[in-house]
Amino acid sequence: MCVGAGLATLVYSGLQVASGVMQANSIRQQGQAQNNYYQYLAAQNEQQAQLAERTGAAQSHAVQETQKLQGQRLKTSQAEFNASQQAALAANGIYGSVTASDIQRSTASKQALDENLLRFDADTKSYEATVGAQNQAYSLRSGAAGYRAAGANSLYASKIAARNSLIGTAVSAISPFIFRPFK
Numbered sequence: 001m002c003v004g005a006g007l008a009t010l011v012y013s014g015l016q017v018a019s020g021v022m023q024a025n026s027i028r029q030q031g032q033a034q035n036n037y038y039q040y041l042a043a044q045n046e047q048q049a050q051l052a053e054r055t056g057a058a059q060s061h062a063v064q065e066t067q068k069l070q071g072q073r074l075k076t077s078q079a080e081f082n083a084s085q086q087a088a089l090a091a092n093g094i095y096g097s098v099t100a101s102d103i104q105r106s107t108a109s110k111q112a113l114d115e116n117l118l119r120f121d122a123d124t125k126s127y128e129a130t131v132g133a134q135n136q137a138y139s140l141r142s143g144a145a146g147y148r149a150a151g152a153n154s155l156y157a158s159k160i161a162a163r164n165s166l167i168g169t170a171v172s173a174i175s176p177f178i179f180r181p182f183k
Contacts, residue, residue: 031158
């Protein structure tokens with residue numbers, strides 16, 4: 001009977017070891033799967049950050065191009081206005097006078113101000129698009145770094161849990177031999 005009981009204890013301990021190894025392997029694989037998931041999320045954030053930067057650059061470029069077109073239209077409109085103003089002044093007989101020069105200087109000054117305001121508005125919108133995209137990209141990259149850290153932590157934690165499982169299995173498997181030795 002003692003040999004049979006000893007053999008049963010040995011088989012039981014062997015099965016415990018096999019179960020413990022399988023459990024430790026499962027824990028390690030779960031940690032690897034979590035790490036893979038977090039790495040995927042980090043990669044998605046990186047791609048979104050690059051997209052945000054490209055979108056911001058495209059928006060900034062579009063604003064500047066729109067400003068160029070508006071600036072050209074403004075200059076054309078101003079030239080037409082200046083020509084009609086000169087014609088009106090000449091028709092009234094005040095072309096070439098001090099009053100006409102004052103009116104033309106005032107008009108030129110206001111036109112320059114309009115051009116500067118148009119450029120300033122475009123530069124402001126361009127800056128906002130660029131900075132907004134940079135901030136979004138920074139936020140996404142920060143999130144990606146957090147995901148990578150979470151992945152590394154889950155991998156590390158799973159390795160610790162797998163080791164602990166193996167140690168617990170080893171203690172359970174040898175305890176029948178330590179506390180109830182064979183006769």
